[in-house]
Amino acid sequence: MLKHLLYFFTLCTITVALGQTTNQSVVAQKGDGIFSLLRAHDIPYRYIDSFIQLNKEKITSGNQLIIGKSYVLPIIKSDSVTASINRKIDSTSIKPEIKTELLFGEDYKNFTVKNDTLKNAVYYLIAGHGGPDPGAVTTYNSKLITEDEYAYDVTLRLARKLMAKGATVYIIIKDKNDGIRDQRILEVDYDEVCYPKKEIPRSQKLRLQQRTKAVNKLYLKHKGAYQRLIVTHVDSRSVGKNIDVFFYHHKNSKNGKRLADHVHTTFKEKYAKHQPNRIYSGTVTSRSGLYLVKNTLPPMVYIELGNIRNSKDQKRILNYDNREALANWIHLGLLADYSGRK
Template sequence: MLFKGNKIVVNMFGSNLHINSVTKILFILFLAIFLLPLNSQSQTKEVVALKGDGIYRLLTRYGLSSVEYMDDFIALNKSNLGQNNTLFAGVKYKLPDTAKLPATPAASTTPSKGTGKMVHYDIFGSKYADVEILSNDLKGAVYYLVGGHGGPDPGAVGKYNGYHVYEDEYAYDVTLRLARKLIENGATVYMITRDKNDGIRDEYSLKADKDEVCYPNLKIPLNQTKRLRQRTDAVNQLYKKHKGSFQRMIAVHVDSRSRSENIDIFFYHDKRSETGEKACKILRDTIEKKYHEHQPNRGYTGTVSNRNLYVVRSTWPTAIFIELGNMNHQRDVKRLVIPDNRQAVANWLTLGLITDYKTNK
């Protein structure tokens, strides 16, 4: 403590400490207080890949959506990935920081510049009702989406972890997600099979009901022929309204086969329709490419063929009939029950439909 006139000056660092030493100490304190915490917060969590791990499995194990964070993971770990983005067992990989990173382009069909336009559709449910138009890639295109079965007919029924999996509920959820993605890209979309209160659901187990209707609000009959004719008539009436526009009818189902038969997403078209065959091949090739990117060791065996199905041969727009898998095979059912998987299918189908539109309009 020093006396200077009538003032008392406190020398905190001792009388023998020079001013430059004080400056250095203050600088060190600044680094310790402000910079070191920032550095520790920015450290990315690292995890070790196990034998047999792919990126999808690793992200899922740590609670991350493969749809949202696949591209971020690849960008963070590019130098430690093998051919086709494979993982090496025993190697450490960085996980994306979910608090800092927004959803990547894997969660949307195009880079989002946005048109600034928002539209509202109650049919998607409260969480997803507000839809931003992200692009005009599908402006002028009209789609009629038909979720398989519905009303009194649940379609194929499988089991997963002790609960029933109904074809109409899961096909409808994928169809809703597809509808929303198409609208995001500027398309006009009609949901032919409709449920006023389901909306897009993010649960594994989707509760079954029988309140689906046919556009615009028609009770679905139990008789199969009447049911198919009803939805075909709905599509064809709308087709006349949009005559001259680019139009597609897309039916979404889940197949039912032997329990031993694991199948991939596959497609049917009308044997008379070259355009339908071309569209189906584009969708198949798009999904094959996406599986190659995200699960390179998985492989893909989806097929395209013609089949004499009522809705395929009787609807006037070019028809695409999609089977999402085998309801009796556990691996196929798992593809359905995981919400991220249902969204990924919708995303990839949208990419294929954009290609179909751009090469045919």
């Protein structure tokens, strides 16, 4: 208790120090993005709009900053400072707790909940395809590889990161004997089931209906909570041979678009930082024709992580470090969306 009080008082002192009345400005360095800049200056993400407003003539159409230009930081209002302090206390005052999820497999089943930043968030994760439907299929070094196994691996890694921050996570498509696999070739099987434990039908229509129903039922149960659905595929089936990460949302869902934008922005920032020479052309678009986009209730983002049949994308997706990075970037985008929620 004393420790918590001390922490609280320390933060109060910071508040007083933060009570600035004039705007500070900073010069954008290589690798800086809007989010990283706000993060570096302890400005909550919900100030993103005021940041853009203050600097609109120096932000590119793709929401990028220009290296060497000076950017004005928004002033944090005192009530928001208090709110962010309360959130900080919320998320730091819990005792680390070790939890177990058998779906993550032997090596990953235990994880530590270090903070409860996401304790009020509910996520539904759907790895594309599964059961009798492996999704896109190809061979690598004459071994069969399939889309569903790779989408599932990224999904589990994402689930683990969200759960480590206290989120409630429903892994809708699941396989009790796969787990997170640090391997290049993920063995193909056909025994995935749909939440809670339903056999996945062969017909595409029934398959999509089944997972939609599962999510919508849970959504009603959690009504009122912050709830988001993330669907992952590795086939870029609708964008020809494009080799980037694409994000789709429902055209009438403001929250869905915001969610997709947050994850997309994180990807752009990460690419700029880690692969500055790679031209990133991933986009956010509305694709309300996709069954899941159209029929599921929670705000959602549908992510194409690449095309497993494309040799460049294969390189990215077969390396498990890259799958971990993809999961991490999605998770950071989700965190940004959550902390900027209205």
